[in-house]
Amino acid sequence: MVRLITHNLLACHAKGCTTNNFPLQFKDVSIELREAEFNPEFLKGFMPRIEWKALVDAARQLGDTTLPSEMPEMVDDEFLKNLHHALLEVHVEEGAMVCPNCNHVYPVSNGIPNMLLAEHEIA
Amino acid sequence: MSRPELQAPPELYYGDTEAKKYTNNTRVQTIQADMTYRALELLNLPEDQPAFLLDIGCGSGLSGEILDEEGYHWVGVDVAPSMLEVALEREVEGDLFLQDIGQGFGFRPGSFDGAISISVIQWLLNAETSHPTSSPPHRLTRFFTTLHSALRNPSRAVLQFYPTSDDQIQLITSIAQKAGFGGGVVIDYPNSKKARKVFLCLFVGSGGAQQVPKGLEGEEEIESGRAKFEARRERSGKKRDKKRKSIKDKDWILKKKELYRKRGKESVPNDSKYTGRKRRTVF
Numbered sequence: 001m002v003r004l005i006t007h008n009l010l011a012c013h014a015k016g017c018t019t020n021n022f023p024l025q026f027k028d029v030s031i032e033l034r035e036a037e038f039n040p041e042f043l044k045g046f047m048p049r050i051e052w053k054a055l056v057d058a059a060r061q062l063g064d065t066t067l068p069s070e071m072p073e074m075v076d077d078e079f080l081k082n083l084h085h086a087l088l089e090v091h092v093e094e095g096a097m098v099c100p101n102c103n104h105v106y107p108v109s110n111g112i113p114n115m116l117l118a119e120h121e122i123a
Numbered sequence: 124m125s126r127p128e129l130q131a132p133p134e135l136y137y138g139d140t141e142a143k144k145y146t147n148n149t150r151v152q153t154i155q156a157d158m159t160y161r162a163l164e165l166l167n168l169p170e171d172q173p174a175f176l177l178d179i180g181c182g183s184g185l186s187g188e189i190l191d192e193e194g195y196h197w198v199g200v201d202v203a204p205s206m207l208e209v210a211l212e213r214e215v216e217g218d219l220f221l222q223d224i225g226q227g228f229g230f231r232p233g234s235f236d237g238a239i240s241i242s243v244i245q246w247l248l249n250a251e252t253s254h255p256t257s258s259p260p261h262r263l264t265r266f267f268t269t270l271h272s273a274l275r276n277p278s279r280a281v282l283q284f285y286p287t288s289d290d291q292i293q294l295i296t297s298i299a300q301k302a303g304f305g306g307g308v309v310i311d312y313p314n315s316k317k318a319r320k321v322f323l324c325l326f327v328g329s330g331g332a333q334q335v336p337k338g339l340e341g342e343e344e345i346e347s348g349r350a351k352f353e354a355r356r357e358r359s360g361k362k363r364d365k366k367r368k369s370i371k372d373k374d375w376i377l378k379k380k381e382l383y384r385k386r387g388k389e390s391v392p393n394d395s396k397y398t399g400r401k402r403r404t405v406f
Contacts, residue, residue: 006198006218013229042173112207115222122226122256
């Protein structure tokens with residue numbers, strides 16, 4: 001159940017990996033679409049926290065190309081619907097996330113990413 | 124029986140059978156639900172905005188279910204795979220992570236509007252290996268510093284836990300303060316053995332302007348009623364005020380008589396040592 005909303009907040013937390021550790025890259029993923037309740041208030045409140053480029057790249061990688069490359073200044077209903085779909089309805093079920101800096105692999109199985117670190121990787 | 128955190132690390136203790144047992148136990152369910160509601164109350168989120176919360180040690184999603192009901196979006200982390208499996212079966216709405224909170228979070232700064240944690244951080248107090256990163260202070264430091272940065276400014280984190288001693292509370296609060304948190308410990312029902320609950324109420328930002336809420340008092344909460352917040356206690360406090368003084372005491376009587384005399388009223392009784400004195404019960 002990795003949705004893009006959480007993917008967009010997730011950086012690598014291994015020891016010494018402090019720069020260029022965001023966003024994690026998806027690898028060999030399979031996705032599932034599940035409907036979620038549309039809540040425009042929540043989306044509007046959440047928008048300032050989104051790292052837009054990372055979201056658009058991740059969404060395109062997963063085959064969703066409805067989002068514009070720049071965050072639009074005017075928010076209309078259709079845009080919010082697209083954003084809602086990308087953020088909350090696309091679930092990554094299997095695969096892995098790879099840190100672009102230290103290449104640490106976080107495997108995703110059954111929708112749950114394994115964020116555990118080995119002893120020597122703990123900061 | 125000794126406490127679970129002394130028997131085995133959480134990912135082993137909550138194996139498949141224990142995870143099922145824990146989740147299906149109605150007593151555990153009600154206690155967890157009550158504590159989740161109380162934690163949300165202490166979190167004191169603005170009412171009209173839907174918030175994005177972090178559930179630390181979400182387990183099988185007993186607390187997550189309540190977050191769903193209340194309309195929050197949330198992310199849960201837990202270290203026990205079996206518990207997460209149960210959570211998947213129960214189809215909770217939030218995103219789940221397999222993560223050891225003692226290793227720290229990898230969330231970007233300012234990600235969450237708040238964090239709750241029900242019966243979890245006592246698990247951080249036991250060392251599992253002799254490696255330096257496995258010592259409780261190190262794990263607590265890592266936990267609190269990464270949690271602090273993952274939360275928005277201003278926001279709150281409410282962590283309910285079961286300490287075995289005051290030293291443990293001391294250790295945890297001092298490390299939380301070093302990590303930059305304000306706030307303190309809220310104890311509900313401090314005099315009850317069963318109902319006593321310890322909440323660590325931590326604040327991010329706003330220069331210590333926020334007040335630590337008061338704990339609930341009295342022996343135990345009433346069966347059906349949930350722990351209500353503060354208003355109820357204040358009312359009961361007022362009832363216990365000292366006895367009201369009578370208005371019509373000797374001074375008042377003397378004042379009135381003086382007034383009547385000044386107005387020239389006839390037959391105002393003379394003042395004496397008996398004026399305004401209480402009558403004997405038998406006369």
